[in-house]
Amino acid sequence: MARYNFRAVEKKWQEIWEEKQIFKTSNDFSKPKYYALVEFPYPSGEGLHVGHPRPYTALDVVARKRRLEGYNVLFPMGWDAFGLPTENYAIQTKIHPAVITERNINRFREQLKSLGFSFDWSREVNTTDPAYFKWTQWIFLKLFEHGLAYKKEMPINWCPRCKIGLANEEVVDGKCERCSHQVETRVKNQWMLKITAYAERLINDLELVDYIERVKVQQRNWIGRSEGADVIFKIKDTEETLTVFTTRPDTLFGATYMVISPEHPVLEKLKDRITNVPEIAAYQEQARKKSEFERSQLVREKTGVPVEGLKAINPVNGMEIPIWVSDYVLMTYGTGAIMAVPGHDQRDWEFAVKFGLPIVEVVAGGDITKEAYTDIDEGVMVNSGFLDGLDVKSAQKKIIAWLQEKGLGVPKVNYKLRDWVFSRQRYWGEPIPLVHCEKCGWVPVPEEELPVRLPQVANYEPTDTGESPLAKIRHWVETTCPKCGGYAERETDTMPQWAGSSWYFLRYCDPHNDQALASKEALDYWLPVDWYNGGMEHTTLHLLYSRFWHKFLYDIGVVPGPEPYAKRTSHGMILGENNEKMSKSRGNVINPDDVVAEYGADTLRLYEMFIGDFEKSVPWSTEGVRGCKRFLDRVWKLMDMVIPGEAYRPELEAKMHQTIKKVSQDYESLKFNTAIAALMTLLNDVYHTGSINEAELKTFLILLNPVAPHITEEIWERLKFGGMLNEQSWPTWDEAKTVEKTVEIGVQVNGKLRGTIEVNVDDPQEAAREKALANEAVQRALDGKTIVKEIYVPGRIYNIVVK
RNA sequence: GCAGGCGUGGCGGAAUUGGCAGACGCGCUAGACUUAGGAUCUAGUGGGCAGACCCCGUGAGAGUUCGACUCUCUCCGCCUGCACCA
Known part of the structure; x- marks a missing residue:
């Protein structure tokens, strides 16, 4: 038997699959469907990374197995192609980003094809294609119509050297990723999406889906729901009040002072009554200067100044209490003001100790001279008037009822989640399809005029003012108001990269539709995505954003269900051989093209599945790759060992059934490494037996096919087993026969x-x-x-x- | 700091309704074939030991059990998430 020529064989089958459109998804909606999805890549100039094939192969295995099980499978691929690296490269080289994008996509597509993935390439999508982003803009307009898009003053990251607004991901340790200059904060009017309106449902509906636990936990943490009450405090001798959010209304009797954030508007409003304005102004200035980075540093020494001239009244006992300003209270969470209960909140306790403020015990059980007593299960209320003697939970119910009755408070739920800053002052993104008219305000571009395309320009340099480069293109900016016909200007901000990826899985269902983002029939049939695998780094941004858009689209009747993805899993990273993250600067990058050239696509696929626990990071091992190549060479040699036989021989029967069971189950539960180990064990047994019969080999090839599709098809053909392997059925096992x-x-x-x-x-x-x-x-x-x-x-x- | 998870050969990793620890692969050792071998094949490979005897061994220590990688407690280390969110 000739040596296995993987180059010729892999090329041959890739051509056959393409020519015969073997993996083209059928539009026969009567068959059972399976929608397997992997995150589409950003087609960078670097080309494919060995990290990419790991999740792609994993779901390719699932997709191929499902086809053999008789499903109509949708397994698509596309390009998340708007983005900064391309734009920056365009600025440097003066080549249009669309040209660069196309070049990169061609390279990526070729690389992916060389790995033999069973994508339906006829459904490829590209977020930068006007026919695609027309619908991204359409969804934005729907959000705008429903009051979920609004404009607001928001701080952005600004690099004074590059004179450019930076996305958060371009800021590394408080410095500009490109020039290392200290990043400043600038306030700009930004488009925001009201994701907070969906906070509750984004948490609750996690119950409807099968996501790995760490994804659910991370999403819940990120949304950060907490229950409590808003309580109103009067400011003595004024008409003003301070509303605070607290999760511990039961400790209200222990509130001995209040703290407001340096940005709190009451400071401006009651300026005339405050007797230490300069001191407060100095503190505010100090707080303002702290960059986002410094502010996010953990637990610093508490600072603050008293607001002199103002006193608040504790609504439960009428006590006059002081008001302080401190930056440990954030304007962006709750109401920007808190009631401080130093006896039962550690932060307040530290603050009170430092500034000599009174500490009162209202929940007995701890020692508040040493630290705040924060337990809510054991403690008993004291020094709290009508709450005395109650446990914490009952006290909470009672005080909230009391506050409500007196009009001094209401139950309240708060979230850490903030609204989504949706503007970018950049060129290479979807234009926000709105025009601003002096008379009519913000007016949507009419649907029939979508997409709003990017103007062709000579260069993409940002402006000195932090405006989008589009602002300079006057002939594009200046337009007429669709409502009144008067002069109007286009919005020059573009959308963030997260826009196009928030709905791309919908487009795959019906990618060439020019009447809708996808037909209703296609969406009804294909949704939800049955299995979506992607990186943990997308858990709190992409995954949450796309769930939000999907819920909105569900609310307006576009999609059939409230959740886009029935199941979500996540893969680990592939590290360099030295166990460090792969990067050019570390010199440990493995190029998948080289691996394919030297060992073949099947070997790369097999290795990436065998390398270790799919969900964990693993270092690359060139030796390990060779081991996988060796295994495939041994598989090839099975052709010399075949004997006739239509049933498993008694000596291998139990082993065959065990292996079918093990492989079938392990492919479903991300345990590709042990599935492959089982196939290796079976191969070893066959070698010890000295022969393999046709029935045994057929089963073996089908089991291995999802991981190593080329070599298995080739052997199937050479042995004239009939038809193509991809037309066969997945083998079944008999539980009784798995036992020796x-x-x-x-x-x-x-x-x-x-x-x-x-x-x-x-x-x-x-x-x-x-x-x-x-x-x-x-x-x-x-x-x-x-x-x-x-x-x-x-x-x-x-x-x-x-x- | 809080929460969750994980510690198994030289390496990646198997095995948990408690039941032969180290599957599978890499590496390593010896041998075969060979002009050669970084190819291939065969055998071996947790440690101690000359050894088919025996002893020790799943981060450390204790406990439950006929039996513990698996269950319980304490400690150590690593990873992930959250981190002034009231």
């Missing part, structure tokens, strides 16, 4: 292994006992001892307890 008739079990004496015996699985204890006692090593261990007890677990162990 005789097994070797261990014999223990006092729990220590002394020997092994071979027994029939259904042997009674007596038969096993006889064999166990006949064992030489066992006899030695029993010598001179008295048997106290014997434990026999059929098929597992025979344990003899002696004295």
Whole structure:
């Protein structure tokens, strides 16, 4: 048998699959469907990374298995192609980003095709294609119509050297990623999307989906729901009030002062009554200067100044309490003001100790001279008037009812989640399809005029003012108001990269539709995505954003269900051989093209699946790749060992059924490494047997096919097994036949292994006992001892307890 | 700091309704074939030991059990998430 020529074989099958459109998804909506999805890549100039094929192969395995199981499978691929690297490269080279994008996409597509993925390439989408982003803009307009898009003053990251607004991901340790200059904050009017309106549903509906637990946990943390009450405090001798959000209304009697954030508007409003304005102004200035980076540093020493001239009234006991300003209270969460209960909140406790403020115990059970007592399960209310003697939970109910009755408070739920800053002052993104008219305000571009395309320009340099480069293109900016026909200007901000990826999986269902983002029939049939695999780094941004858009589209009747993805899993990273993150600067980058050229696509696929636990990071190993190549060479040589036979031979029957079971189950649960190990074990057994019959080989090839599709098709063809492998059915196993008739079990004496015996699985204890006692090593261990007890677990162990 | 998870050979990793620890692969050792071998094949490979005896061994220590990688407690280390969110 000739050596396996993987180059020729892989090329041959890739051409056949393409020519015969083997993996083209059928539009026959009567068949059972399966929608397998992987995150579409950003087609960078670097080309494919060895990290990409890991998740792609994993779901390719699932997709190929599903086809063999008779499903109509949608397994698509596309390009998330708007983005900064392309734009920056365009600025440097003066080449249009669309040209660069096309070049990069062609490279990526070719690389992916060389790996033999079973994508339906006829459904490819590209977020930068006007026919695609027309619908991105359309969704934005729907959000705008429903009041979920609004404009607001928001701080952005600004690099004074590059004179450019930076996305958060371009800011590294508070510095500009490109020039390392300290990033400043600039306030700009930004488009925002009201994702907070969906916070509750984004949490609750996690119950409807099958996501790995760490994804759910991360989303819940990110949304950060907390229940409590808004409580109104009067400011003495004024008409003003301060509303605070608290999760511990039960401790209201222990509120001995209030703290407001430096940005709190009451400071401006009551300026005339405040007697230490300069001191406060100085503190505000100090807080303002702290960059986002410094502010996010963990637990610093608390700082603050009192607001002199103002006193608040504690609504439960009428006590006058001081008001302080401190930057540990954030304007962006709750109301920007808190009631401080130093006895039962550690932050307030630290603050009170530092500034000598009174600490009152209202929940007995701890020692508040040492630290705040924050327990809510054991404590009993004290010093709290009508709450005394209650446990914390009952006190909470009672005080909220009391506050509501008096009009001093209401139950309230708060979220850490903020609205989504949707503007970018950049060129290479979807234009926001709105025009601003002096008379009519913000007016949507009419649907029939979509898409709003990017103007062709000579260069993409940002402006000095932090405006989008589009602002300079006057002939594009200046337009007429669709409503009144008067002069109007286009919005020059573009959308963030997260826009196009928030709905791309919908487009795959019906990618060439020019009447709708996809037809209703296609969406009804294909949704939800049955299995979506992607990186953990997308859990709180992309995944949450796309769930939000999907819920909105569900609300306006565009999609059939409230959740886009039925199941979400995540893969680990592939590290360099030195166990560090792969990067050019570390010099440990492995190029998949090189691996394919030297070992072949099947080997790369096999290796990436065998490399280790799919969900964990693993270092690359060139030696490991060779081992996988060796395995495939051994598979190839099976052709020299084939003998006729339409049924599994008795000596391999149990092994065959065991392997079918193991591989079938492991492919479903991300345990590709053990599935492949099982196939390797079977191959070793076959080699020891010296031959493999046709029935055994057919099953073996089908099981291996999803991971190594080229070599298995080739062998199938050469042995004339009939048709193509991809037209066969997934093998089934018979549970009863997975059990070997005789097994070797261990014999223990006092729990220590002394020997092994071979027994029939259904042997009674007596038969096993006889064999166990006949064992030489066992006899030695029993010598001179008295048997106290014997434990026999059929098929597992025979344990003899002696004295 | 809080929450969750994980610690198994030289390496990646198997095995948990408690039942022969180290599957599978890499690496390594010896041998075969060979002009050669970084190809291929065969055998071996947790440690100690000359050894088919025996002893030790799943981060450390204790406990439950006939029996513990698996269950319980304490400690150590690593990873992930959250981190002034009231």
